[in-house]
Structures are given as C-alpha cells and as structure tokens.
Amino acid sequence: MTVNIQYVGVDVSDTLSAFTKEKLEKLFNRYEFLINASVNFKQDEKDHNDGKICNIELSLPGPRIFATANERNFEVSVRETISDLDRQLKKRKQVYKTH
Numbered sequence: 523m524t525v526n527i528q529y530v531g532v533d534v535s536d537t538l539s540a541f542t543k544e545k546l547e548k549l550f551n552r553y554e555f556l557i558n559a560s561v562n563f564k565q566d567e568k569d570h571n572d573g574k575i576c577n578i579e580l581s582l583p584g585p586r587i588f589a590t591a592n593e594r595n596f597e598v599s600v601r602e603t604i605s606d607l608d609r610q611l612k613k614r615k616q617v618y619k620t621h
Contacts, residue, residue, distance in 0.1 A: 523546070523547065523550045523556075523558070524557070524559070525543050525546055525558065525559045525561065526558070526559070526560045526561065527539050527543075527561045527562075527563070528561070528563070529562075529563050530564045531564060531565050532563050532564065532565050535596075538563070538596055538597070538600075541597060541600065542561055542600050545600055545601070545604050546559050546561075546578075546604065549580075549604065549607065549608060549611065552608075552611075553582075553611050553615060555583060555615075556582050556611075557580075557582055557583075558580075558581045559578060559579070559581070560578070560581075561576065561577070561578050562577040563596060564577070569592070571594060572593055572594050573592065573594075574592070574593055574595050574596045574598075575590065575591070575592050576590065576591050576593075576596060576600050576602075576603045577589075577590045577603070578590075578603050578604070580607060582614070587607060587614070589603045589604075589606035589607045589610065590603060591603040
C-alpha cells in the first residue's frame with residue numbers, strides 16, 4: 523500500500539496523516555486490486571464555515587477513482603471522501619470476475 527499525502531496551503535499534521543492512512547488501510551484490505559492512493563488536503567479561503575477539502579485518487583486496474591469532500595474539519599472530510607470511494611469500489615468490484 524502506497525499512500526502519498528500532500529498539504530496544499532495547510533500545515534502538515536502527523537495526526538491527520540495517521541488518521542487518513544488508517545482509514546485507507548481498511549479500503550486496501552477490503553479491495554486487493556488497489557495499487558496506491560494520492561491524498562490532497564486544501565483550505566478554501568473563501569468558505570469560512572466549511573472549506574476543509576480532501577481529495578483522494580485511487581490507482582487500480584482500469585480508470586482511476588476520484589472523490590472529494592468539503593467539510594468543516596479535515597477528519598469529517600476524510601470520512602466522507604472514503605465513504606464515496608467505498609461506494610465506487612463496490613460497483614467496480616462487481617465488474618471484476620475472479621477465475
């Protein structure tokens with residue numbers, strides 16, 4: 523499992539990185555065909571209520587899967603994004619046939 527985390531205009535947080543890797547590890551354990559994940563954390567300066575953006579892109583055989591969330595804090599944003607990815611991966615797994 524390879525996870526690349528980037529902080530764009532946001533201070534680097536080891537706690538947030540560990541939280542994100544823990545959540546992604548559950549996806550990697552459930553879906554063995556995943557190759558790696560790219561995570562971006564951004565702050566939207568215009569949106570003061572929400573504005574904590576998490577983008578996650580997963581590499582796997584076939585087209586990549588992408589999800590994003592804009593919430594009031596990064597932990598909620600990570601959970602929402604991973605929930606969206608899980609939904610997409612369930613659909614993708616139905617396409618794959620194991621022989």
